[in-house]
Amino acid sequence: ASADIGVTGLAVMGSNLARNFARHGFTVALHNRTTAKTDALVEEHGDEGNFIAARTAEEFVAALERPRRLVIMVKAGEATDAVIQEFAPLLESGDVIIDGGNAHFADTRRREKELRERGIHFVGVGISGGEEGALNGPSIMPGGSAESYESLGPLLERIAAKAKDGTPCTTHIGPDGAGHFVKMVHNGIEYADMQLIAEAYHLLREVAGYSPAQIAEIFTTWNTGRLDSYLIEITAQVLAHTDAATGKPFVDVVADQAEQKGTGRWTVQIALDLGVPVSGIAEAVFARSLSGHGGLRAASRDLPGPSVATLGEAEAAAFADRVEQALYASKIVSYTQGFHQIQAGSETYDWDIDLGAVASIWRGGCIIRAAFLDRIRSAYDSRPDLPSLLSDKQFSDEIGAAQDDWRSVVATAVEHGVPTPGFSAALAYYDALRAERLPAALTQGQRDYFGAHTYRRTDREGSFHTLWGGDRSEVSTD
Ligand code: 6PG
Numbered sequence: 001a002s003a004d005i006g007v008t009g010l011a012v013m014g015s016n017l018a019r020n021f022a023r024h025g026f027t028v029a030l031h032n033r034t035t036a037k038t039d040a041l042v043e044e045h046g047d048e049g050n051f052i053a054a055r056t057a058e059e060f061v062a063a064l065e066r067p068r069r070l071v072i073m074v075k076a077g078e079a080t081d082a083v084i085q086e087f088a089p090l091l092e093s094g095d096v097i098i099d100g101g102n103a104h105f106a107d108t109r110r111r112e113k114e115l116r117e118r119g120i121h122f123v124g125v126g127i128s129g130g131e132e133g134a135l136n137g138p139s140i141m142p143g144g145s146a147e148s149y150e151s152l153g154p155l156l157e158r159i160a161a162k163a164k165d166g167t168p169c170t171t172h173i174g175p176d177g178a179g180h181f182v183k184m185v186h187n188g189i190e191y192a193d194m195q196l197i198a199e200a201y202h203l204l205r206e207v208a209g210y211s212p213a214q215i216a217e218i219f220t221t222w223n224t225g226r227l228d229s230y231l232i233e234i235t236a237q238v239l240a241h242t243d244a245a246t247g248k249p250f251v252d253v254v255a256d257q258a259e260q261k262g263t264g265r266w267t268v269q270i271a272l273d274l275g276v277p278v279s280g281i282a283e284a285v286f287a288r289s290l291s292g293h294g295g296l297r298a299a300s301r302d303l304p305g306p307s308v309a310t311l312g313e314a315e316a317a318a319f320a321d322r323v324e325q326a327l328y329a330s331k332i333v334s335y336t337q338g339f340h341q342i343q344a345g346s347e348t349y350d351w352d353i354d355l356g357a358v359a360s361i362w363r364g365g366c367i368i369r370a371a372f373l374d375r376i377r378s379a380y381d382s383r384p385d386l387p388s389l390l391s392d393k394q395f396s397d398e399i400g401a402a403q404d405d406w407r408s409v410v411a412t413a414v415e416h417g418v419p420t421p422g423f424s425a426a427l428a429y430y431d432a433l434r435a436e437r438l439p440a441a442l443t444q445g446q447r448d449y450f451g452a453h454t455y456r457r458t459d460r461e462g463s464f465h466t467l468w469g470g471d472r473s474e475v476s477t478d
Contacts, residue, residue: 014073022049093119105177126183128366137161139366143179161365174351188267229370356380
């Protein structure tokens, strides 16, 4: 046995990850259900490092040095369970199974528990950065026992992306499902970021009358400032692209129905269970599903909207600056909500997640990588018990400075009939958090009226009920 690590499941993500390990000097055992993929990888990329091609599960396991480190890169769900069933009986106590798929963290918790009882470490690893990241350096979010990280961490730190200051974009997130949970929230934030960028584009197009090529330039400029991020950068490239067949902007020939594989939806489902208001992420998921309802949209096309003229050239430039403010402010809210969810998950499942470390490993390699994350890292590093990102002085100052423009953009969107659920939800969240009093008091009154659900008072301890159907006197219900 001489392989440092093994990868089973050699579709693009698996192959690229295997090559990344090999390029960093690790000997990598390869396995795939059909051996053709294994052969093709060795044939095409064998010169990049040391590979051991295994034909069977037994050969694969025999090739691995102990404690064995075996990475599963198959489609999340039943395929993962099937592969675990296949390999677990061949492993020994202390060996480590690593699941690099986009698994649901609840599945990871279940698998970790089952394998722990058999003496095997199970590490659920969120990997972000797509195919390119897997090959050249992804952001890696491992969850599992501290002991498993001792054996696996040094390898992951080698292959992970490096932040600008050289820090590897991986860290031990926490026990069992913590890594996959954090990856799930990463994807939720990814959905929100994408939705906010899409809304900015839509406004620049519909309200300001800019062409996709002009908007590409605007995004390129934004990318040199505080919005500097991978998603803004690729947005500019997508918008600048022309369809070869028609000569039209690419974005005008793509069907406007956004798809999703489900991780954004999971984020919202889990947030509902945890009671965390991730309204920006939820709006992003709903915006994708709304776009997909082709029949409903066709049936609604004749609904009346406002008739407002597109802005003139001089106003358009000023409007674009305001959109940048609105986008940045809404982005702060998305991250505030996402980090709140991680904090809540960490408390519920006893994961003890270091939020500053999460921000740190998202600085490079992953889809949401951005200059902004370095600031989130320092906010949490200087105050790990920060109640919310919005309590950080720098972020609250910035959002305060942006708020007038943000409000104006949302108002303009409403006037022009351009849907901005992300911007609007983020602003509503901000205003709700700021509010001295919320109408939730009225909600409590209604609940007490129709269901005797009781309420608490601002001036006295205890719980109370008003005899709504009787003389309307108040009774204490403690
Ligand atoms: C990443 C991405 C990756 C994948 C998404 C796409 O971090 O590298 O998030 O995991 O591209 O799952 O998600 P949708 O198909 O749901 O948009």
